[in-house]
Amino acid sequence: MICVLCGGVGAARMLTGLVQVTDPSSIVAVVNTGDDTELHGLSISPDLDTITYTLAGAVNLETGWGLAGESWQAMSALERLGGAERTWFRLGDRDLGTHLYRTGRLREGATLSEVTAELAAAFGLAVRLLPMSDDPVRTVLRTAGGGELCFQEYFVKHRHAVAVEAVRFEGAEASRPAPGVLEAIEQATVVVLAPSNPVVSIGPVLAVPGVEEALAARRPDVVGVSPIVGGAALKGPADRLLVELGGEASAAGVARVLSGVLGTLVIDEVDRHLAGEVEAAGVRAVVADTVMSTPARARRLAEAVLAAPAGAGEG
Numbered sequence: 001m002i003c004v005l006c007g008g009v010g011a012a013r014m015l016t017g018l019v020q021v022t023d024p025s026s027i028v029a030v031v032n033t034g035d036d037t038e039l040h041g042l043s044i045s046p047d048l049d050t051i052t053y054t055l056a057g058a059v060n061l062e063t064g065w066g067l068a069g070e071s072w073q074a075m076s077a078l079e080r081l082g083g084a085e086r087t088w089f090r091l092g093d094r095d096l097g098t099h100l101y102r103t104g105r106l107r108e109g110a111t112l113s114e115v116t117a118e119l120a121a122a123f124g125l126a127v128r129l130l131p132m133s134d135d136p137v138r139t140v141l142r143t144a145g146g147g148e149l150c151f152q153e154y155f156v157k158h159r160h161a162v163a164v165e166a167v168r169f170e171g172a173e174a175s176r177p178a179p180g181v182l183e184a185i186e187q188a189t190v191v192v193l194a195p196s197n198p199v200v201s202i203g204p205v206l207a208v209p210g211v212e213e214a215l216a217a218r219r220p221d222v223v224g225v226s227p228i229v230g231g232a233a234l235k236g237p238a239d240r241l242l243v244e245l246g247g248e249a250s251a252a253g254v255a256r257v258l259s260g261v262l263g264t265l266v267i268d269e270v271d272r273h274l275a276g277e278v279e280a281a282g283v284r285a286v287v288a289d290t291v292m293s294t295p296a297r298a299r300r301l302a303e304a305v306l307a308a309p310a311g312a313g314e315g
């Protein structure tokens with residue numbers, strides 16, 4: 001079994017590569033819920049939905065989130081009634097079905113794990129999806145102005161165009177790993193940290209008590225893929241956040257942030273010159289093409305990732 005720690009779009013692409021090279025039913029994805037939000041009275045889990053839709057072949061490929069071929073009647077009606085203030089977070093009509101289902105099931109007393117499994121089954125997924133926790137954990141960002149933003153306000157409403165001074169994960173201390181999470185980390189042959197933002201996508205998963213320790217115990221078999229290529233994030237604010245929080249926007253900076261849990265970091269060809277710095281951080285460096293712009297490139301990266309720990313012995 002392969003355990004993959006996931007954020008959103010980058011993780012979804014990694015999974016589309018992994019399902020090409022290994023039995024999808026042998027993959028357990030542990031997904032960040034720090035991005036989750038309650039809007040219009042609905043419980044929304046963006047990273048879980050992005051991965052579900054992507055693996056189902058139903059995701060909007062231009063944006064990487066939401067469903068392809070969407071209509072926007074509900075959003076248009078809401079905008080006419082309440083203006084753009086109420087519609088900055090775009091919810092397509094069919095996507096709303098997912099949020100209505102999840103919200104209804106949670107209100108009936110189902111756990112997020114149960115609802116996630118029901119949605120994954122409905123979308124025909126063979127990959128097992130686990131939220132990192134069934135307890136509420138929310139990523140909160142303190143901006144340079146001293147205010148605080150929840151993740152979606154930061155990422156979408158403000159288009160992550162605000163400087164961040166600190167990030168915290170509200171509720172993490174009291175949260176417990178969802179059923180199966182620790183077992184997946186402990187029993188996996190390989191644990192993959194998908195190319196997700198190390199601060200706000202992998203960070204919340206590591207903040208759930210027990211997870212970081214379980215990963216550290218498996219460090220030789222934990223392989224990460226750097227989300228920073230050539231000093232920049234392929235998508236989203238990972239590069240800026242690393243710098244704003246005192247790190248370095250580079251593959252070596254990622255290695256330093258995750259060195260406690262990472263045995264190997266796969267870095268892109270353009271960062272080959274950083275392999276020495278990655279190794280100086282105590283993490284083995286494997287150089288590969290990490291830009292998953294096509295399914296074939298995602299498959300080749302997946303092969304490199306799965307082969308990486310085996311090479312650990314050569315170290």
Ligand code: FO1
Pocket residue numbers: 007008009035045046047049050065066088089090091095152155156
């Ligand atoms: N990202 C945006 O940039 N704009 C949006 O309007 C937006 C809506 C949205 C609705 C449902 C959903 O599951 C994801 C959505 N996202 C949107 C992406 C979301 O912000 C994710 O958290 C990011 O992809 C980071 O993981």
